[in-house]
Amino acid sequence: MKSRLLVLVMIVSLVLTACGGANAPAASNAPATISMMMWGDPAELEVWNQIVADFHQAKPNITVKVEVSDWDSYWTKLKTLLSASTPPDVFAMDAPLYLDYQSRGVLLNLQPYLDKNPDMLNGVYPQTLEAYKTSDGMYGLPRDFQTIVLFYNKDMFDAAGVKYPTADWTYDDLRTAAKQLTKVGADGKTTQFGFYSDLWDMELIWSEGIWAYGGDIINADHTKTLIADPKAHEAWQLFHDMMFEAKSWPDSTTAGEYGGDPFLAGVAAMTTIGHWAVPGYADANFKWDVAPMPKGPAGQATSVNSAGFVVGKASKSPDAAFEFLKYVLSEPAQKRLAELGFACPVLKSVAESDSFLKQKTQIDQKVFLDSLTFAHMKPVFKGYDEWSSAIGDGMAPIWTGEAELDPTLDASVKAADDVLANNQ
């Protein structure tokens, strides 16, 4: 009898504990604890923990709890938290996806805070702020930016006797050099490719190519996709020829055999990618450097994208959250980010200082900054994820050699326009 009562009590208490306790809401302004969520890898987490520790020293009444996930899980986790109306106070945002969140009303409008701190954004590169501006203010702030530049393998260039890329290179120079740097073995298999870049996401090469040829990606009110227009088509034709006629650019199946990055695998002589690849490439067993993107008939163009922070609308400590954002844009935090080496600091004074220009990896870091003068903002609009999937999925068969360029391009544009129509 007694033992049965004991068992019942045990069960009831187990059930109650399992139900879990709801988190108590954060106390009022002074001593505040805010949660910060971002995507990244262990090296980034370490630097951010340092930034958070510095921030705590500067503002001892605010504690920041950092949570890091990998890219895919980050967005799933974030959406789950947002749908439960318990968002993190501060969370990282990728510029192209920003409007998908802002338009759904889950971000806090930072304009009132910015109006109270008018000089806060003075030292920030204006191109990096563009993506976050909406008609009623800024709902997010950038923390670092990426420009795409041309990476080249110095050893391969030396071995083939080809001159390194310069700031005056055109896409024709790129095509010629790539052909000179492509080596085919005795059995007909290519042992070295002149060039490789990812063609799924526009940021790596195809948006830059389209802009350099005078085309554009999408119209101003985001209702029509413009990547099949005549000028843009010239860029596509160039890529297609390099891949299937000159065979100096591996198709996606072949690239997959090298882990998706033939440049890092030492199989491709050139690639176009952003500063985020620098720490990974630092361990490569070949000498490499960077040069600006080549020029097209309409001039030089590259893509600028940024990662930023936003504040959840349902945050219980918005003032503390904004203080943290303010700190991220200040010199000490930007210096630490520059030393991390993943991205370029948005604060001009830090970017043009030795913290960024003289990093561990001895390459021409200034190229990333100079590229800002001719950089176009990576498009940001509602439905970006689905739209880029419509194009990326649709065009993928072209780059495995299974589909023709023109009809597939047109079909993908049509599918992309349908997505835009759904998201108006």
Place this chain on the structure above:
Amino acid sequence: MEYGLKPLGREKFWLWALLTPTLIGLIFGALGSVAATLLLSFAKWDLLTPPTWAGAVNYINLFKDPKILLSLTNTIKFTAIYVPGVVVISLFVAVLMNRKIRGVGLFRTAYFLPAVTSAVATALVWNMIYGKDTGILNFILERLGAPPVCWLCTDHAMYAVIIVNIWGAIGEGMIIFLAGLTAIPREYYEAAAIDGANGFKQFFRITLPLITPSIFFQVLISTINAFQAYDYIYMLTRRGQGDSSVPVVVFSIYRNAWNFFNYGGASAQAIELTVIVAVLMAFYFWLERRYVVYE
């Protein structure tokens, strides 16, 4: 406590008291999720704003959206080849393993190994086997004088992926069938041998009818697995942003829910998947009544 009898009085109370935690978990967890998915399939929800009622729009879309239709046809094609493949091959392997030869334990272990290995790890190895220029399969083909095949390109990817999935599932099927085979008394075979039946006749007249319960079970499980197949397909055929060159329904559900802000559409697809599997189950049970022999 007495077992097997209808509980009376005090025992009835204890019965419910001890079952309640699990029941609550099941009702809110499993049944609740199913009910929520059903409700959401009639709504338009982007996870960040409150859901809005959308009627049957998501279901109509299931038949109009080309991406969704493609993932459905891929899944059906996959299942149609995978299920017979797994059942036949694992039955064959089980029959071979059902004898007391030296080292049979080693063989059984070898066949069962894929089932206990991480799918991600084995898929990476398969990527190396299937590689177009650097793959082992093409290497062998070229040595034999045949032209290299692009195994993971769109026209062959489906079959390449099915082969890997079947390979992974042989072990489990073999275990099921071995259990069924060892239950057949040896006397039947001896009697048949005396009457002059050869190996084939013995198989089709004795073995096959008597393991129909195992075959039924294996077909059921394989069908469910086929509709849920994800890990090998993802690792072998993925492209950017969660896409795959052989998208199946599970891919589509995930992408619609988490990448396209279309939770309602994803829920409708999940319900569609459940209905298809339920119909197939009903069909299998009807077949069971007609063809399965229970001793």
